[in-house]
Amino acid sequence: MRSSGRAAFFDVDETVIKAKSMFDFLRFWLDTRGDDGTAYERAMSDIKTMAADDVPRSEINRSYYRLYTGSSYDELLTAGRAWYAAYRTGSAAFVKATVRAVEVHRAAGDSVGLVSGSFPACLRPLAEDLGADVVLCTEPVVGDGGLLTGEVVTPMIGAAKASAVAATISGWGFSAAECFGYGDHATDLDMLSVVGNPRAVEGDPVLVRHARARGWPILSAQTGPLH
Numbered sequence: 001m002r003s004s005g006r007a008a009f010f011d012v013d014e015t016v017i018k019a020k021s022m023f024d025f026l027r028f029w030l031d032t033r034g035d036d037g038t039a040y041e042r043a044m045s046d047i048k049t050m051a052a053d054d055v056p057r058s059e060i061n062r063s064y065y066r067l068y069t070g071s072s073y074d075e076l077l078t079a080g081r082a083w084y085a086a087y088r089t090g091s092a093a094f095v096k097a098t099v100r101a102v103e104v105h106r107a108a109g110d111s112v113g114l115v116s117g118s119f120p121a122c123l124r125p126l127a128e129d130l131g132a133d134v135v136l137c138t139e140p141v142v143g144d145g146g147l148l149t150g151e152v153v154t155p156m157i158g159a160a161k162a163s164a165v166a167a168t169i170s171g172w173g174f175s176a177a178e179c180f181g182y183g184d185h186a187t188d189l190d191m192l193s194v195v196g197n198p199r200a201v202e203g204d205p206v207l208v209r210h211a212r213a214r215g216w217p218i219l220s221a222q223t224g225p226l227h
Contacts, residue, residue: 004109007172008101008180009136009165009191012116012123015184015201016098016130018223019087021122022064028083029068029076043067057187061117061155065140069150073142080121088129094226097219098182098201102130105180111172115165115191117157129226136164162190169194183207184221192216 013020023044030040050060068076087093105112113134114127123135138156143149154160169176177196183189184201189210192198200211202221211218 004111005174006105006108006178006180007111007113007133007169007174008105008182009113009115009168009195010098010102010132010181011161011183011185011188011191012114012118012126013184014203014221015095015182015188016102016114017087017094017126018090018092021116021118021126024087025080025083025118025122026064026067028086029079032079057117058155058157058160061138061157062152065119065138065148065152066150068140068148071148073140073146073148076121076148077124081125084122084125084129088126088226091225092223094224095184095201095219096222096224099130099226101182101199101219102132106131110180111174113165113168115156115161117155119152134168136161136168158187159190161188162194165191166194182219186210 010016026043027040047060050063102112112132113136114123114132115136116123117138119138119140120135123137127135136156139153141149141151141153156164169179176194179195180197180199181192181195182199182201183192185204186206198216199219200207200216201219202208208218
């Protein structure tokens with residue numbers, strides 16, 4: 001928590017970074033285990049089928065984490081740092097306008113939070129890089145021997161993001177009307193609705209239409225390197 005009495009909360013995938021971190025990391029994780037692409041393509045095919053069948057995003061999120069059932073959480077965290085170390089060097093890895101917004105908020109003394117359906121393996125190194133104060137995300141359940149059960153505490157999707165952000169603002173003793181939110185998709189609307197200063201990143205027509213109707217600022221989705 002910083003000194004200004006305000007906070008800014010950022011969705012991550014396609015808002016701060018260009019990639020969908022969960023899927024980008026999954027490819028990396030399977031590659032390190034000798035996958036020739038078959039396991040990755042099978043997993044992605046299953047996820048796309050669920051999306052086409054209108055399975056709720058929260059349930060798709062849960063199904064993703066079942067792919068890691070029995071994996072060592074410590075190994076995942078280590079792999080996440082290796083993935084991010086490689087990812088951050090990309091020439092188009094970050095959304096320039098939102099990275100700049102993070103920097104502006106930090107310079108103003110605002111607290112910064114990352115809010116994502118992704119998980120700590122991907123998000124902790126990003127948060128450290130950006131100087132974020134809190135990560136609100138999907139937390140895998142760790143069982144005996146530090147192995148993942150395949151279940152999660154709560155998929156950080158839709159209304160769950162709003163609840164987590166509202167609880168964090170309240171816990172810090174801030175006014176929600178003074179806080180900021182950034183998102184790129186209609187599923188971020190719940191989160192954006194609980195802050196007084198919502199911002200949309202262009203791309204999703206539903207979110208952009210909503211933002212325009214309400215006079216919210218719309219940020220460019222142009223990508224570039226971190227610095």
